[in-house]
Amino acid sequence: MFLEIDQLSKSFGGLQALDRVSFEVQMGAIQALIGPNGAGKTTCFNLISGVLPPSAGSIRLMGQEISGLPPHQIARLGLARTFQNIQLFGGMTVLENVLVGQHIHLHGGLVATLCNLPDIRRQEQRAKTFVRELLDFVGLADKETWSADSLAYGEQRRLEIARALALQPRLLLLDEPAAGMNPRETEDLMALIAAIQERDITVLLIEHDMNLVMNISKRIVVFDQGRVIAQGPPRAIRQNPQVIEAYLGKEEDEDDV
Amino acid sequence: MLLQQILNGLTAGSVYALIALGYTMIYGILGLINFAQGELYMAGAFATVLLLTAYKVNFFVAFFFGMGVAAVLGVILERIAFRPLRGGHPLVPLISAIGASIFLQSLALLLFGPADRSFPIQFEFAALEIAGVSVSTLQLAIFGAALFFMALLVAFVKYTKFGKAIMATALDQDxxxxxxINVDRMIAITFFIGSALSGAAGIMMAIYYNTTYPRMGLLPGLKAFSAAVLGGVGNIPGAIVGGLLLGVAENLGAGYLSSGYKDAVAFAILIIVLLVRPKGLLGGRSH
Structure with a gap:
């Protein structure tokens, strides 16, 4: 199995944020994590990407145990992510932001770099070419010299995706990629995620936009109060009474208010 | 007279700028004012002077050796005086930096004694007359070398993967x-480079004033700190502009008021900047 989450738990003091969560992700799939706010989805992402150490349980990426590894090592094993609250490098240009994502693919030590050896220059050039292709892929090719924080909101989200893709990951975690997007932008995003899958990248995403989730996910894992309460293909999830009660039911309540 | 003072100021200022770059890079990445920067300056000078005294090596070999010693010392300093304290109250590493500064000064005093050492190589420097201003080729060499190192640093930060990774780490470690990006490694590299530049500054001043002694880093260190604040701490072009301006200002002060006011001018600028424009001329980074 490509990604195996087994009995994963995380507690913050007395709060059990994740309670023995288990699920798997198939290679090449698009899979979604859904559930009400505070259900533990982002905590789960933080454990997988190494931002937080788990309290218990295991995470295996392509057979290798990654729980407890520091984030920069997990990134080198082929994992990249975006954030619920956009976290671009504000003082840098669009191009520079994505170039930072290429960091692990540029080889050569400090001395070789200081000597500006031809091989280092060639690598930097190759990285730039690749990064420009990625900017074109997400539709930001004409804005490479812009400062990252001067982009429109939807563009910042796409820039974060481009930066994550620059790591050339095998697994991409997208944390609410459609948040704050209008329906038109969400349509474009769905096409983008499908195109990412065609690059042989497995996608695991957290999303509240049910239209997006139901349309593009092969499987859905439903979180509620730190537990997985259901998982399966979209059709089964839509009809699962527990899910309707925990998740869709709650949304109706919100609509009433 | 005016041109003469400006020229003298640019020479001293380019050296302040080199040290200020160390302050500003380390502040940028860690939010820490490394008050031991002046001691790295002293360490570079001592390493070069001692090597040249003991062995007949080429001057440039000794110069890079001095830079290397300062750089390695900076990395060791980060490892033992700052890294274990990371994540605590911001005043804690600051106190550790002051402690490291006193420790290194005392250590140099213990190992090398309080006496001034003259620079082992006597260079023949010509005095040129350009537009009525007398310029020594030594001043030109120092100014040129400082500009070269600054250009190298700016290119390193702008165009290499390490530069971008250091910038990224400074902006958002997580x-x-x-x-x-291996954040610990980027912090170590920042100390390495910032300390090497301070070491280079120390060697150049050891030649310029023809003296090397344990407390030589104290005043230049504090002035370079003022220069970094003047330009905006955390801002690389700011450190360069701040250093050059401070050097010119203190030499004008010395020339037009009294040479006794030279140091006072530097610190008056620090106080005025902190009162009027705490972010510095080019805007610093907050932590």
């Missing part, structure tokens, strides 16, 4: 980690 996100940088998720980009596969």
């Amino acid at each position: 996100t940088a980690r998720l980009m596969g």
